[in-house]
Amino acid sequence: MTVLPQQSAGAPDDYPANESDSAYRRTPPHDIDAEKAALAAMMFSPEAVADCQDAVREEDYYLPAHRILHNLMVERHSKGLPNAWPLLADDLEQRGTLARAGGRSYLTEVSLAFETGAAGEYYAGIVHRKAVLRRLTEAGVRITQAGFQGQGTVDELIAQAAGEIATVAEGASSSEDNDFVLPAEALADTLDYIEQARHRKGISGLATGYSDFDELTQGLHPGQLIVIAGRPGMGKSTAAMDIARNCAIKQGIPAAFVSLEMPVRELMMRLISAEGKVALHHLRSGHLTTEDMEKMDAVVPRIYQAQMHINDCERTYTAVQAKLRRLKAKHPDIGLIVLDYLQLMKLGGQRPETRQQEVSEISSSLKLLAKELQVPIVALAQLNRGPEMRTDRKPMVSDLRESGAIEQDADLVILLHRDDAYENESARAGEVDLIVGKHRNGPTTTITVASQLHYSRFVDMAQT
Template sequence: MEKPDGVTQYSMDAEKAVLRAVLGSSDAVADIVEILHPDDFYRPAHGLIYTTILDLYSRNEPHDHIAVAAELVKHEQLERAGGDEYLRAVAGGSSKRSDTWMRQAERVQAFAVLRRTREAAVHIEDMAVGGDAENIDQLADAAQAEIFAATVRCRTGLPPSYALGDILEGLLDEFDAGGQTGVPTGFTDLDLLTGGLHPGQLIVIAARPAMGKSTFVLNLLRNAAIKNNLAAALFTLELERLDISRRIMSAEARVALHHMRAGILTDDDWTRLARRMPDVSTAPLFIQDTAYRTFTDLRAHCRRLHAQQRLRLIAVDALHLLNYGTRQLGSRYEEISEISRCLKLLAKELQIPIIAVSTLNRAAEQRVDKKPMMNDLRDSGALEDNADIVILIHREDAYERDSPRAGEADLIVAKHRDGPTATITVAYQGHYSRFVDMATA
């Protein structure tokens, strides 16, 4: 392929140098197979020769030019590969230096990426010309997929293998750290149960309205960013950023939230706020309360912010307000299922825990004890399937004002993929917009 200005986007010399290296050298094949695929070669005959070499190598058979020619004759493909004379010419003067063949392989790969990127750009332009405002989300996803497919091979080779001894060494380091290597939640019993929130996990926090699920998630974010200086982010359609800042300052300074909302702060309130303001204002906590009405937007924001700040924790509040795209899938059930699946994949991709806030359906309110169960999750059972941890929040005093358990909340760990489930009781201090351990209430 040539660029419009006539500059070629391939190198015959580099392609021949690579073939020269792998003809007969198992070391060269082992190195280059991590970089090059047969379709990375511009000349089809070179791709065919390379494929034949890999086939012979995989069968642990000789793969010099004589063996390759015999294999091509066997499959009646020698002429397509340029003929015996061409194969002999390519094999002549084989290089023994690994740095030379690796450099040439990288050059072949780079040209292949350039060609695929141009092809992707042409395809994206065709899609854009034929698109409209109704399918912009599908177009954006398709465009990202095209560019990723065009460039992914230049980012990584074959996935690495890990020696068991190296893995065990990491396990021993975890034991030395007390078993908790995840992001701490700030709740003693919950951290003992889970070891913190771990990379790649999807954690679902669910409750009926007015149970404090957004407050609880803010607790987790505050503990990560303010108490432990770990970068964290909240993506919310539930709350507005000034309300979030009020809640955070109320919890941190122990200033009544209704005082802050009404603007009737006492001298003691001002003193408490001034004391906590420096630590809170410098904490690596990021808030996004607009511009992610679809999951496509959310995923793009998460990736960008993670690249900039190296996030350790992300929370999404709330799933029932989020659409997968501008147009829904077949049903809301399917849409929430796809969102939860993609959140789990995003957590694995970014290698950080992601918290998803969900609202429970009304089934719990039909039961005598009102306690929620996992099948009360709204819209989708797939949310339960994709989650690593599901925590249901329940407060008796939300239903009975005179409950003997006033001020208490149950964190019902209904699912824990890597450990036991349990019900953990904590104190709910709604006037300070926070949950705390019972021992410190």
């Protein structure tokens, strides 16, 4: 009887060692016969190599020897070389890896598992499914160990657990499930979309309340990362609140607002000021006129009913991510997430060596989270001092502070500029430029809106 090559190190030995965890000492899911059958098909059929390469990955094999054989046959197939087992044995011997692949006798045994070339893809599918189950059990063990160790906050541990499961889920589909699509398969759906667009009234995405901007972008769409950037005092938080207010109050769509800069009370005062056109400094001082009180009485019920979920207590991305996932699970109709602002956030857990790397990782993670939750995420960002070094003081995308990865990850980058922030007597006092510096799905341009900062809001020029 042939002795199997040494099984993959790690899976059983990494499981908890005490007696109470003996249930975890079971042999991880695998199917050696299916692995042999898939490899045998690849030995005898070039077509099976292509099929199995699509259905299974090297790391899906339980036995290291089988990984070696899979890789070698894929490589030889790409060079137009046959994969008969004696040729494989000679090749492995020249490379000094024949013993690691089980030796000539084991290659012979694998070849005897051949049924037909067409069966290769079927057995490869079994190998892949077993590998997914194996990764799932390993992730479960790591989650259990993290729970027992209790290092980090509860939200960080939940985020870590969700990340473990998400990693398994991302690799659960074999590459055959993500195959190429021909125009004949995609054209009908595309033409339907175009026809619907022809007859559509209004925009296709979530309206921001800025008419010209919505016309340019067709609104904000699920999965997008939208970055609003500017120097301090330009009105980033005002623009973010405008968008969230338009979503939750004007359109009645639930929104999430994560603030790392302002407490809930400050956000609520800004919301009342913007919605009711009550001077913000009156709300702060308490010196309210009769007219102010009447305006407040008119808007407070609308604000009370609004589904704007505000969080001002988290500072790490892992904790925010965990809370947003739970919020989305509880309220599937969440239509917008706003984060104010990106550079105030820490990654959580083990941090990268540099702040630039940390911001880059947060930025890319936000884009992935937008795709996962299928919600547009608006993230505010600080610009460096670049605009102040220029004569016209206008910002550029390259001014994004601490990380060029923000620009790379974003679908839209909007740069805020106010002339009157630099010159009190500016001829453009009361105007704000929304400079669309990056637009993944359309042109870039500059859109001007009116600044009503005493009401903590921006509005279309036509509303002034």
